[in-house]
Structure formats: structure tokens, C-alpha cells
Amino acid sequence: MIKNIFLKNLLINTVxxxxxxxxxxxxxxxxxxxxxxNEGFRDNIMYLFRHMMKNGYDKKYRIICACDDYKxxxxxxxxxxHFVSTRKGILHFFTSSAVxxxxxxxxxxxxxxxxxxxxxxxxxFKGFDQTMKKTNxxxxxxxxxxxxxxxxxxxxxxxxxxxxxDCVYICGHPRTDCFYQSGKRxxxxxxxxxxxxxxxxxxxxxxxxADTNSDNIVPxxxxxxxxxxxxxxxxxxxxxxxxxxxxxxxxLCQLGDYTNLHLYTxxxxxxxxxxYELLKQTDALITDYSSxxxxxxxxxxxxxxxxxxxxxxxxxxxxxxxxxxxxxPGMRIRTKEDLLQFILDTAEGIDAYKEKRKQINVLSNxxxxxxxxxxxxxxxxxxx
Numbered sequence: 009m010i011k012n013i014f015l016k017n018l019l020i021n022t023v024x025x026x027x028x029x030x031x032x033x034x035x036x037x038x039x040x041x042x043x044x045x046n047e048g049f050r051d052n053i054m055y056l057f058r059h060m061m062k063n064g065y066d067k068k069y070r071i072i073c074a075c076d077d078y079k080x081x082x083x084x085x086x087x088x089x090h091f092v093s094t095r096k097g098i099l100h101f102f103t104s105s106a107v108x109x110x111x112x113x114x115x116x117x118x119x120x121x122x123x124x125x126x127x128x129x130x131x132x133f134k135g136f137d138q139t140m141k142k143t144n145x146x147x148x149x150x151x152x153x154x155x156x157x158x159x160x161x162x163x164x165x166x167x168x169x170x171x172x173x174d175c176v177y178i179c180g181h182p183r184t185d186c187f188y189q190s191g192k193r194x195x196x197x198x199x200x201x202x203x204x205x206x207x208x209x210x211x212x213x214x215x216x217x218a219d220t221n222s223d224n225i226v227p228x229x230x231x232x233x234x235x236x237x238x239x240x241x242x243x244x245x246x247x248x249x250x251x252x253x254x255x256x257x258x259x260l261c262q263l264g265d266y267t268n269l270h271l272y273t274x275x276x277x278x279x280x281x282x283x284y285e286l287l288k289q290t291d292a293l294i295t296d297y298s299s300x301x302x303x304x305x306x307x308x309x310x311x312x313x314x315x316x317x318x319x320x321x322x323x324x325x326x327x328x329x330x331x332x333x334x335x336x337p338g339m340r341i342r343t344k345e346d347l348l349q350f351i352l353d354t355a356e357g358i359d360a361y362k363e364k365r366k367q368i369n370v371l372s373n374x375x376x377x378x379x380x381x382x383x384x385x386x387x388x389x390x391x392x
Contacts, residue, residue, distance in 0.1 A: 016143050020115045028117040034102045036122055040070045042104040045111055046094045049075040052110035052127040055183040059381035072100045106388035113150055123388040124151045130299030131157045131372060135326035136168050144170035153177040153387040158374035164328050177387050180373055180380040183284050184303050188378025192285040200245035201355050205294040208253050227316040228344040238269035240348055244355040251277045292354040305369035306376060310359050311338035312350040337364035
């Protein structure tokens with residue numbers, strides 16, 4: 009991943025500009041699809057791929073999966089599915105009739121008749137990524153379709169990706185389709201309630217910037233205070249799972265050995281769980297500015313929002329919506345005592361925000377039927 013914005017723009021305006029011209033003249037294979045994921049084969053790309061395999065799209069199409077962790081998929085023996093590096097993925101772009109992204113992009117303008125679909129990895133709540141602001145341009149349209157989860161988010165998506173209004177395509181996230189299907193059931197032990205806590209990243213060496221100055225990787229708790237939190241959830245027969253963001257630096261945190269408090273780096277979590285299958289098993293969500301809460305609304309379960317560094321976050325990265333407080337259909341946690349109260353309420357089955365969740369869900373998730381993968385494929389003109 010290139011962090012230097014000047015270098016990125018230089019490549020876009022030189023090397024990839026030439027590539028865009030060449031792309032116009034290279035014939036496309038009507039039965040070839042490129043799935044491009046430069047931050048691991050996961051999220052919407054992975055769920056779309058699973059849907060394609062389950063429904064026999066590999067019988068008709070040659071599917072190229074370009075990802076930075078392609079070596080992890082070396083066991084694949086399907087002759088019509090190929091996992092390759094992201095660099096090789098750029099070469100496959102030129103001959104693919106449809107290209108799908110959910111992280112990053114290949115900055116080559118699609119040719120006439122070629123589809124390039126940006127599904128992204130969440131409905132916008134926090135402000136736009138700094139790099140995106142400085143490398144997007146309406147003069148260079150790298151997508152034929154960009155997803156918005158509802159009409160409300162259409163202008164936000166248009167601004168975020170600097171795309172034309174006709175490029176915005178209303179579609180929910182493919183990853184949420186599993187909410188409407190039977191799937192995995194994890195053995196989490198015998199607990200009265202299970203809460204998952206998913207903070208977004210504050211500092212990321214990988215991305216090269218920080219959104220706040222907070223050194224607490226778990227809001228409200230220093231490393232030597234986590235025993236206290238573990239004891240509290242144990243007393244209320246609750247399991248608390250904390251999953252750190254893939255971009256979050258975790259070197260400050262020693263995960264420790266607890267009974268009812270389980271902390272996971274992204275890699276550790278991914279080795280054990282399928283996130284969206286696990287979400288179905290949980291009873292409540294704690295988050296902050298992460299877009300996961302929009303998806304969790306589809307499950308109609310309690311949500312709480314931590315606000316330990318909201319003012320600092322607002323002044324740095326900011327928010328995509330003009331009224332972020334109105335988009336929080338759940339308890340707002342400003343202190344450690346608020347957090348403990350939410351855990352207690354969840355344990356006792358108290359849910360005071362059901363109507364507010366319904367309002368935001370209707371506004372944010374236009375489709376609530378579990379058919380987003382099929383809509384995504386239609387966006388790229390992929391049909392059986």
C-alpha cells in the first residue's frame with residue numbers, strides 16, 4: 009500500500025493514465041470477472057465470492073481473485089478460480105468484463121462495455137479517508153457503479169468518490185445477506201448474554217495517520233484495568249468480545265488472559281470467526297464511529313456508542329453525515345459508568361431504543377431481504 013499521496017497522484021496521472029488509454033483497445037473476455045482486494049480477501053468481496061461459488065457462477069465465468077493474501081488460498085483447486093497477487097490483478101483488469109472492489113481500486117478507467125463496481129466496505133458515518141480526498145477526481149471516473157445503501161446516502165457517496173450521479177447504485181452490503189440465511193453456529197460457552205465491541209481505528213501505521221491522540225486501545229480502560237472489566241461482565245454472566253479494527257495498531261495492547269473478556273486482533277479474530285456469522289449470535293453491539301452499526305440495525309438488537317474522544321475525532325476526521333448525534337440509535341457512552349450500565353441493561357434485557365433503531369434502519373438500509381449479492385452481480389452485468 010502506497011502511503012505517499014504525491015506519489016499516488018503521480019502514478020495516476022502518468023503510468024495509469026497510459027494504462028487507461030491502452031485499456032480502451034484491449035478486447036475483454038465476456039466470461040471473466042476480477043475480484044480485487046488489496047487489504048485481504050475479506051468483507052464484501054469474500055461474501056460475494058462465496059455467493060458466486062454457491063450458485064454456480066464459476067461454471068460460466070473465469071473468476072480471478074487478486075488479493076495481497078493470495079498465498080493463503082493456495083489450496084484452491086477449482087480450474088475456473090485463480091488467486092493471484094494484486095500486481096497480477098492489474099494485468100487481469102485489462103481483459104476482464106467485470107471488476108469488483110471493496111477496498112482500494114485499480115486507477116484505470118474502465119473501457120466501453122466493461123464494468124467496474126465499487127462496493128466499498130461500509131455505509132459512511134465517519135468522515136472520508138484523507139487519502140481518498142486527495143486522490144479522487146471527477147475528471148477520472150474509475151467506476152461504472154458505486155454502492156449506496158439507500159437514497160439518503162446517494163449524495164454522500166457521490167461526494168465521497170467524486171463520481172457522477174448516474175454511477176451511484178442503490179444496493180446493501182453483500183456481507184449482510186448471511187443475516188437472512190442459516191449458517192455457522194460458534195461454541196461461545198454458556199453465557200446469559202454475548203456482547204461484541206468493535207471500535208474503529210484511532211492510529212494506523214499502515215495508513216500513516218492518526219484520527220485522535222488516545223493511547224487507550226480499549227476506550228475508558230488502561231491495560232492494567234482490564235481485569236476490572238473482566239470481573240464485571242463475569243458477575244453478570246456476560247461474554248464480552250472485543251475485536252480491533254484491521255487498520256488499528258495493536259502493539260500497545262497485551263491481550264492478557266481473562267475469563268469473560270476476550271480481545272482479538274483482526275488476524276486472531278479472522279482465524280476463529282466469520283464476523284457476520286458471529287454477529288447473528290450476539291445480543292448487543294458496542295461501537296463508536298464504525299459503519300458496522302448500520303449493518304447491525306438489520307438484526308434489531310441493542311447498540312451503544314462510545315464517545316470518549318468524539319470532539320477530537322470530529323475536529324480531525326469528522327463525520328460524513330451532518331447530524332451524527334441523530335444517527336446513533338442507542339445508548340451514548342461517555343464514561344466508564346455508562347459502559348457498565350449498558351452491560352447491565354443488556355444482561356437484564358432492557359432495550360430503550362427499539363423505535364429509534366427502526367427509524368435509522370429504514371433511512372439507512374433500503375433493502376432488507378438478503379439479496380444484495382445478486383444485486384451486486386447485476387450492477388456488473390454478471391448473469392447466469
